[in-house]
Amino acid sequence: MQQMQNNSEETELVFGTHAVVELLKSPTANQRVNKVLVQKDLKSEHIGEVIKLAKRDRLIVQEVPKNKLDTITNNGTHQGMAAYIAPYQYAEMDAIFENAEKKGTDPFILILDKIEDPHNLGSIMRTADAVGVDGIIIPKHRSTGLTSTVAKTSTGAIEHIPVVRVTNLVNMIKDLKKKNVWVFGTAMEGHNYRQWNAKGAIALVIGNEGKGVSPLVQKQVDETLSIPMVGHVQSLNASVATGVLLYQAYASRNE
Structure with missing residues (x-):
């Protein structure tokens, strides 16, 4: 599990097109997402959708080089996007x-x-x-x-x-x-x-x-x-x- 400390709060890293897009479409995205990272100079329909969804909820969007995404995802299939989020909450x-x-x-x-x-x-x-x-x-x-x-x-x-x-x-x-x-x-x-x-x-x-x-x-x-x-x-x-x-x-x- 990818965990990091961000502003003294425990966070997790979610990456990949489907995971990030569905995360940002969720009604609680503005409460759970700390920052969205997109690959610098990478243009695609999904990247555009992620940026649009993030801006809708006034989330921080940061452009980073590909090697930065490679490093934080341990060379996972990130498809040019990732997001730092609060830990997932369990339901009643x-x-x-x-x-x-x-x-x-x-x-x-x-x-x-x-x-x-x-x-x-x-x-x-x-x-x-x-x-x-x-x-x-x-x-x-x-x-x-x-x-x-x-x-x-x-x-x-x-x-x-x-x-x-x-x-x-x-x-x-x-x-x-x-x-x-x-x-x-x-x-x-x-x-x-x-x-x-x-x-x-x-x-x-x-x-x-x-x-x-x-x-x-x-x-x-x-x-x-x-x-x-x-x-x-x-x-x-x-x-x-x-x-x-x-x-x-x-x-x-x-x-």
Whole structure:
């Protein structure tokens, strides 16, 4: 995670076209963005859009040489733009249900049980936003949080989907069930995901990259799903498995 000190306040660096443009389009941009950096002498449609959005909110825009952007992004794919921002804020649980209410749909929730790779979290957020997930829940401990790497990988989805961080996933799932949310998990012996009826208020639990869903959390799920595999490798990357399941849920919910 890229972190720097700026005017005695902790800041993070976001870079790349999609991440910066979506950041500046968000309604809280003028509260969160400390400075926008654009590559000197680089002209493009996206650079122009970034400058226009930044000036709309009276944000500081600084032109810097390419080697400056290369250095602060550790030679990342910055595409000529970056922004220093305040750390990402986590949402309250009510935001998830409010999202569903605004859309007039049943809540569609994703629970991530100790996802450790920020690239996986960013990719998962991107897919979750695409299929209409109302919010993501992650644990506070032994899990990646909302970092600049997550923001970059999510290609802007981080600006649109609320992420709630909780101390105890088991207690949180119990609370969801009291609100009539049906909780699904994943297991090798679960039902074939292609027959998944994902209608209604649901939550899908995705486990850790190596260990899967933790035993205590697994005990709380109402039903388990499996993804059949016929190859030699009997597991999928966490973000890939999540994508497969989320699109099946999307298909089921939009028949």
